Amino acid sequence: METRRYEVSVQTNLINDIKHHTRWFTGLGVVFLVLGIAAIAFPFVATMSLEIAIGILFVIAGIAQAVQSFSIPRWAGFFLSLGLSALALIVGLLMLFYPLAGVITLTTLVAAFFLVTGILKTTFAFQVKPALGWGWLLVGGLLSLALGLLVLLQLSKAYPWFLGLLLGIDFIFTGIWMIALASRAKRL
Template sequence: MTPLGNAPANEFHPAGASTGAGWGWIMAYGVVSVLLGVAAFVWPFAATYAATVVIGALLFVSGVFSIAAGLFGQGHEGRVYAVLFGVLSVIVGAVMVFEPVTGALSLTLMVTVWLTVRGVLEIVLGFRMRRRRGLMIALGVVNLLLAAFILMTVPWSALTLPGFILGVSFLIGGITAITAAGDHRKGAQPFAMPA
């Protein structure tokens, strides 16, 4: 048993594992992800368009399978729900695929509603808190201001916001993979969970 705070000897070199094997693939994934994130920031409209079409296609396919489950899945109590949910998903997915600008606008408005509701709830909660009251209220105000900014800049925000969000996701994912690849190259297991 090792003293608390000292890593076991086999943490970076587990028995039977090939030290650092495949780190280049993890690094390549990270670099590509970072490049895609940067591209999404440089061309946010194109990233928004692509994200909207992909999400629409996924919704459409999901809707078709939901309808099939409702029609052919004998004996389960959610058949009507499955069909109705499937029809809604097919319609929304088709709109996003064939009218991506409308789909992007819908996504942006949903984000605006989410920010507004979240901001109001944070302000209400902030006034009820005993500690960190000011911080919670400030967070709520920031979210309300973000929602207002998005609404005031429609349609520009609708055509770029999903692209920027995608860019942030790719950048953070890429940086995480690059750091994991560096650790793996030194002998650590990539994305290892603590024992």
């Protein structure tokens, strides 16, 4: 019983927080919508931007780990930490200097992710059948499988725009969710 009371309290606090900040949620939702539309309209630019951002993050992580490696005197993990920092730096710099190769690698990884999640979702759907929503899970799993196969089979044609398209779709759904959340909170 105590857990249920806690859940209601958390939900009430969340709704109150959203009510007091509906303009921010709505504004951020609009920003996500606009960015999503732009990413879908210019998927190659969005893909390259994403790849470069990830490359920069790897470089920053590599530098931070190198600083950490030298900041602890006589640390047993010094060489391992320094090796990991070198790896992160190399990957980041390769992504920055050869962005198209990075896009191909990222797209291949995303396609593999879709294949694995598609198999797992489909398997799980059959395990929970006839539970409520098992059909949606099955459809989602089959769509993930189809998308993963489509990208892998058409990789040379898909890689320049695929990640940008996914980013755009994600941003649009995030924007819609935030606007809907703010709208719903206003009415409560």
